[in-house]
Amino acid sequence: MTLSRRAALLIVPVLLVGYLLVALAVYFVERSSIERREQARLHTQLTELGATFSVYASFADSYLFAVSESEELHRFMQETDDRYRKRALGSRLEAAFGNLTRSRSDYIAFSLIDTEGKPEYFFASTDNPFREQSSQELAFAQHSFSAKALSSIEVLTLESGASLLVQNRLLDLRTLAAPLPNHLEHSVAVQVAVELTSFDDQLRRLRGIYGGSLQYSQTMTESMEPFSSQVRLLPNLYLRVVPDPSFIAEQLGSMKTTLALGALMLCALCSVLLMWLIRRFITRPVQVLERQLSEVMHGMQNRISYSGNDEIGRLARQFQQLYGQLDDAYRRSRQLAEQDSLTELPNRNRFYELAVRELKIAGDRKLQVGLLYIDLDHFKFVNDKYGHSVGDALLKSFAHRASALLQSECNRSPSCGHAVLARLAGDEFAVLLFGYVDAGQPEHLATRLLNLVKDGYQFEMGSYPVTLSIGIARFPEDGHNITQLISNADTAMYQAKSAGKNRVAFYSQELARKARRELEIEHQLKVIDFDQELYLTYMPIIDAQGLIDGCEALLRWESPTLGWVGPDSFIPIAERTGLYGQIDRWVVQRSLDDLQQLKALLGDSITLSINLSSAELTVPDFDQYMRDQLERVGVKAECIEVEMTETFGVEASVQRNQMLARLRGLGLQIAIDDFGTGYTSMMQMVEYPVDKVKLDRSFIERLIEPANQRLLAPIISLCHARGLRVTAEGVETEQQAQLLVAAGCDCLQGYLFGKPMRLKQLETWVQERRAEQISADLEVIEPRSVQT
Secondary structure, eight states: OOOOHHHHHHHHHHHHHHHHHHHHHHHHHHHHHHHHHHHHHHHHHHHHHHHHHHOOOOOOOHHHHHTTOOOHHHHHHOOOOOHIIIIIHHHHHHHHHHHHHHTOOEEEEEEEOTTTHHHHHHHHESOOOOOOOOOOHHHHHHHHHTTTOOOEEEEEOOTTTTTEEEEEEEEEETTSOOOTTOOOOTTTEEEEEEEEEHHHHHHHHHHHHOOOOEEESSSSSOOOOSSSSEEEEEEEEEEEEEOOOHHHHHHHHEEEEEEHHHHHHHHHHHHHHHHHHHHIIIHHHHHHHHHHHHHHHTTTTTSSSOOOOHHHHHHHHHHHHHHHHHHHHHHHHHHHHBBOOTOOSSSSSHHHHHHHHHHHHHHHOOEEEEEEEEEEHHHHHHHHOOOOHHHHHHHHHHHHHHHHHHHHHHOOOOOGOOEEEEEEEEEEEEEESSSSTTHHHHHHHHHHHHHBBTTBBBEETTEEOOOOEEEEEEETTTTHHHHHHHHHHHHHHHHHTTTTTSEEOOOOHHHHHHHHHHHHHHHHTTTHHHHHHHEEEEEEEETSSOOOOEEEEEEEETTTTTTTEOOHHHHHHHHHOHHHHHHHHHHHHHHHHHHHHHHHHHHHOOOOEEEEOOGGGOOOTTTHHHHHHHHHHHHGGGGGGEEEEEEHHHTTHHHHHEEEEEEEEOOEEEEEEEEEESSSHHHHHHHOOOEEEEHHHHHHHHSSSSTTHHHHHHHHHHHHHOOOEEOOOOOSSSSHHHHHHHHTEEEEEEEETTTOOOHHHHHHHHHHHHHHHHHHHHHHHHHHHHHH
């Protein structure tokens, strides 16, 4: 979309909306003004109407008072001769009353009405000689008697539509005064009725102007309509006028049309003017600049020739400068995008590009491609312990040596092919091998790379315990694209790590099955029913005198889906996925629940060892959790030993050491499990806040070899000098037990004494052990008896 069109699409709607908003504001202001003006006009007319009504009401009241107090009326009411009263006295009343009714109304009537609602006398001043008293007038008089209202006034609407103001006054025939409310039987209603001629004329004019409705009410009411008014006619009579909604709508309609047309015309005029100005001074110069910039980018000319001194001209010169900078930056950024900044090796993106290209060539030509996935073992330990500067220097040194080695190997012969080393992330590298003939070339290069770190990694900054784990995947056997090869080589690399690190592993279907097995274990751990699938076994621990020192709680898992799953399989996965916390807490609760039975079987002085993940040392409230569990079962902390693997020493931090100190503060004993499998020195380990060191089975096997036996006693003595007890794990023969006891080992643990057993099996083991001890004691006693 061109700039002109975009400007039109932006400007026209904005102008249109702006003018419409202005028109709308004007409309609302004018509407409010019209409504206020008409409201005031209506109020004025109703005020005039109320004044007209007041004149009639005053006249009726005065008229009624004059009639009620006149001598002629009194004589008429006291006269008993009906014929005389109607002829002689009636004529005098008419003559007297006629003087009061001139020019007041088209219809003025005076009547006397008895208690039964019948007229005794009626006189009307009207142009119609046949007009009679209406039934409504009589009904109103009768209502006054029934309501015992001594004086009342009302506006009646006759069948002709005329309004009639009727006022009653009750007089006692005997006293010619107002009767008592409860003695109206000798009373008569003196009634005056006045037709509201002028008032009706004004009402008709209001209807003609406003339409709508006229409503009488006895009380003043709140109006729900925005445009209405009401006036008080009598103390208990109000007239409300509600104009027809079309009265205001008709006045506003023409104004709406005028404002809308004016807004549209102004919008169209301003839009045309603005579009011409924008095209003349903005879009046309921009089009010229765009054309010249395009020619520069496509090499059709060397520079932008726009020479104006306005903003477009300055923009053109800035574009020229920016183009030169971008061209330089492009070359540098492409290098950075394809090269790792630390090691200057190809990065992951560049490696993927090269791999995709070579895999396509290999696929077309039926060639082999190998991928080596390399991970530096224990690099995190070096990085955390010695600092990132040492870690970065080690990575750079390794990248340089590995690149030189690969180049040297590939240059030996054209059949060796080519190798590209890349850094994928952190301490992970990859080698792409292509163009080789010998199928053993990937393994050969992997072996040569392992030789770089066979005794740890040594360079100018020192010697560090870093080795390599290398996984190999081959095209097309192990994958048909780079994603599959990377994934499978990564799987093989983890297999090398699991097998002990510092070795090479090839991807295979067995590895794939193992990876699937690990995924299944991870999934089942997330939905595991702890009480139904997990259980504890207990392995006895024997002291140097052959007595039971305690036992170790070992976790076992019997999955209904996977079958029996060994702890070596699922515990690392639980730690890796963050599920270790729930498992550890279940182990603590269950083992503490079993402690009383264990003491009953093995003795009250035993120590229960519980294996926990070293990651628990980073949980802030773990010590509080242990305190709560000990209080729950009522067990002293001194008989509980918490075992942490040696790796916690490698990952030790202030936070972990503080947690160990708080656990020991509770009275718990802390033991280092599986010592000898990692890279932590004995001097480092004995500095940690622990109570016991448990020597791993593989470490024991190396120490009891004839060449290494002289190291066994000093290691144990060093631990004793630091106040640490020593337990040897994996003892399976009497010879091993004798050597370890002779070297000063405090406790022994292994299948020589007892395998991990559930409580029922442990009970049987205890019984058999006691039986063996009794038998051994009898064999000792029997020879003594013979000598005696």
